[in-house]
Amino acid sequence: MASSAVISVGPESNLTRYLQEIRKYPLLTPQEEFDLAQRWRRTEDTAAAHKLVTSHLRLVAKIAMGYRGYGLPISELISEGNIGMMQAVRRFDPDRGFRLATYAMWWIRAAMQEYILHSWSLVKMGTTAAQKKLFFNLRRLKGQMQAIDDGDLKPEQVNKISTVLGVPEQDVISMNQRLSAPDHSLNAPLRADSDGEWQDWLVDDQENQEETFAQSEELSGRQALLTEAMKGLNDRERHILTERRLKDDPSTLEDLSHQYGISRERVRQIEARAFEKLQKAMSAEVADRRRHSREAGND
DSSP states (O other): OOGGGSOOOOSGGGHHHHHHHHTTSOOOOHHHHHHHHHHHHHHOOHHHHHHHHHTTHHHHHHHHHTTGGGSSOHHHHHHHHHHHHHHHHHHOOGGGSOOHHHHHHHHHHHHHHHHHHHHOSSOOOTTSHHHHHHHHHHHHHHHHTTOTTSSSOOHHHHHHHHHHHTOOHHHHHHHHHHHHTTOOOTTSBSSTTOOOBGGGGOOOOSOOHHHHHHHHHHHHHHHHHHHHHHTTSOHHHHHHHIIIIISSSOOOHHHHHHHHTSOHHHHHHHHHHHHHHHHHHHHHHHHHHHHHHHHHHHO
């Protein structure tokens, strides 16, 4: 998939025009997305891949806005995010039953975070998972404590952040000192000859009603699939699978072996067989729904 498949975002002065242009690309229905993803996987149809990428450019731009506090041009973050989006399309498997946006968000964020870490002139320590977690969560936690502009953190604030993120207190202090230098006022102008300010680009991080509804519908669909598939299990299989895989505090093999008077290995075998039957039933149901959807569309 060539990078030229995506329209490029220019300097910040052209960012508004870019955001207007990407809104022209229509969002895809679940069936359209599935068909395009299948075409790409089976035949490497670049036209199908192009539609999958461009229909998600608004998602990339929205995620980029969430990283605007790191002092890097939004246009560069979007460009990196678009690369992550293309990587997501290249690896996306539509048969798993998830929407592309759910899968792509990880790739988009990963691309932007790697770019920020490599571009940050003072911070060269984001190499471990814990350090990256600290780097990208410190500002948020300071904001919750209303300490974003306080400079050095108070001991109790350091302790709380250290506890929440599971990192040493000294790492919190060190990272805060490194991050303090590039902070900019939200009232700073975008350009010397512009009246616009950085705060003008602030967006509501909460999901809009369409996204909330879509996620609710997707969750309801998965729950309905699971409920229907569970009917194909016998009582013992259903109970063991629920106890082992669907509870927040799963039962141990030892507990269930005593309850049913069988060995732990036998419980494990029943669990594995039940899970395999559940997967097959859910896959068959998904395929059947898609077939009915196609038939309805052809009528």
